[in-house]
Amino acid sequence: MNVKSLVERALFYLSVPKCVSCKSRLNFTDKVFCPECSVKFKENIQRNCSRCSKILSECTCTTEYLRHHKINSVIKVYRYVRRPDTEPQNKLIYSLKQDGRADVLELSASLLVRSLSASVKDINECVITAVPRRRRAKLEFGYDHAAALAKLIAKKTGAEYVPTLKSLSKRPQKSLHRDLRIKNVKFALLDTPDLKGRRVILIDDVITSGASVSAAADLIRTLQPKSIIAAALAVAYNDELTPLAYTEF
Ligand SMILES: [Zn+2]
Ligand SMILES: [Zn+2]
Numbered sequence: 001m002n003v004k005s006l007v008e009r010a011l012f013y014l015s016v017p018k019c020v021s022c023k024s025r026l027n028f029t030d031k032v033f034c035p036e037c038s039v040k041f042k043e044n045i046q047r048n049c050s051r052c053s054k055i056l057s058e059c060t061c062t063t064e065y066l067r068h069h070k071i072n073s074v075i076k077v078y079r080y081v082r083r084p085d086t087e088p089q090n091k092l093i094y095s096l097k098q099d100g101r102a103d104v105l106e107l108s109a110s111l112l113v114r115s116l117s118a119s120v121k122d123i124n125e126c127v128i129t130a131v132p133r134r135r136r137a138k139l140e141f142g143y144d145h146a147a148a149l150a151k152l153i154a155k156k157t158g159a160e161y162v163p164t165l166k167s168l169s170k171r172p173q174k175s176l177h178r179d180l181r182i183k184n185v186k187f188a189l190l191d192t193p194d195l196k197g198r199r200v201i202l203i204d205d206v207i208t209s210g211a212s213v214s215a216a217a218d219l220i221r222t223l224q225p226k227s228i229i230a231a232a233l234a235v236a237y238n239d240e241l242t243p244l245a246y247t248e249f
Contacts, residue, residue, distance in 0.1 A: 022037055080093070102140065128153055128201050171184050
């Protein structure tokens with residue numbers, strides 16, 4: 001074992017990484033999830049869209065609300081629904097927001113790149129940008145997770161990462177009802193990035209009400225891109241085939 005891998009191993013045990021879902025301690029070869037949660041996660045995300053019947057990671061179906069805001073194509077890895085059995089995939093999102101873990105970011109980016117590659121032609125010619133995090137949350141956690149995700153996706157695909165927006169929202173979206181979320185979301189364009197005629201991929205961690213991503217897309221559209229595709233690890237939507245305890249929030 002060389003010095004570098006010894007140091008890596010020592011740092012690994014010093015930082016005591018835990019499974020993002022059940023919080024059990026990980027072994028050196030585990031990434032993000034313990035073996036049990038990893039199996040559950042992989043099974044859970046292998047689901048088909050009830051509308052186009054493709055596997056979710058290859059489906060680009062949008063929601064009613066997003067279509068209304070001219071977002072006709074949404075790339076996702078899985079569906080966001082709060083149920084006890086969906087804990088591993090939901091905890092992945094919470095960890096991405098709060099923990100600043102490199103393994104969580106890496107897994108999230110890889111999964112999204114796989115979904116994007118299935119549906120977007122010549123990704124390397126696209127511009128990747130992100131729905132920005134609220135300023136106060138950025139200060140609290142020390143980073144902007146959607147921007148970090150967008151940057152890593154750009155790196156993996158050879159696309160150009162262009163920051164386009166800053167957030168002026170005051171309150172966390174999570175605490176608000178849908179109508180208030182729409183009012184709460186405020187973004188401003190950064191010094192007019194040149195997106196004219198470009199295909200833009202707009203990255204967020206999770207799309208729930210759709211208020212953030214559509215407000216961001218509305219502003220980006222003023223820069224006259226050729227198209228805007230939204231992409232998120234998970235999207236909350238009604239699924240007619242499995243009307244189990246779905247709640248909109
Ligand atoms: Zn676990
Ligand atoms: Zn679909």
